[in-house]
Amino acid sequence: MNIYILTAGILCFALGIAHSILGEYLIFKSKRHKRNLVPSKGSVELKERHLRILWATWHLASIFGWCIGAILIKISLDHNESNSGIIDFMLMIIMYAMFLASILVLVGTKxxxxxxxxxxxxxxxxxIAN
Known part of the structure; x- marks a missing residue:
């Protein structure tokens, strides 16, 4: 078992959970009519259809994070030498994606x-795991 990859996978899950819960509370709570799952209180600046896709995309990011987390946890538990080429490639791609996402969020939110x-x-x- 690789503890670094396992920890990275767990952090992906935690980040996705925090992302969805805090987004619902801080951003979308005031944008929905009572008892509606999808926010639909549009405004002059943000039409209802744009708000709906923004909400879906918000949660899509969390779902992708959970999927990446599941992949990392599986790799951390089952890593063996027979498939190390593809595993190393997957880890490298995920590492670059997370690094670039970090820069994007850093720059985008100052x-x-x-x-x-x-x-x-x-x-x-x-x-570190590699």
């Missing part, structure tokens, strides 16, 4: 969104 830190930690754990 460092005010803490998600960039977790994304960077995930990338660093994957560098």
């Amino acid at each position: 460092g005010k969104h803490p998600g960039w830190i977790v994304l960077l930690i995930i990338a660093l754990l994957l560098i």
Whole structure:
């Protein structure tokens, strides 16, 4: 078992959970009518259809994070030498994706969104694991 990859996978799950819960509470809570799952209170600046796709995309990021987390956890538990080429490739691609995502969030939010830190930690754990 590779503890660094396992930790990176767990962080992906935790980040996705925090992302969805905090997004619902801080961003979308005031944008929905009572008892509606999908927010639909549009405005002049943000039409209802744009708000709906923004909400779906918000949660899509969390789902992708959970999928990446599941892949990392599986790799951490089952890593063997017979398939190391493809595993190393997958880890490298995920590491680059997390590093670039970290930079994107850092620049896009001027460092005010803490998600960039977790994304960077995930990338660093994957560098250490390799």
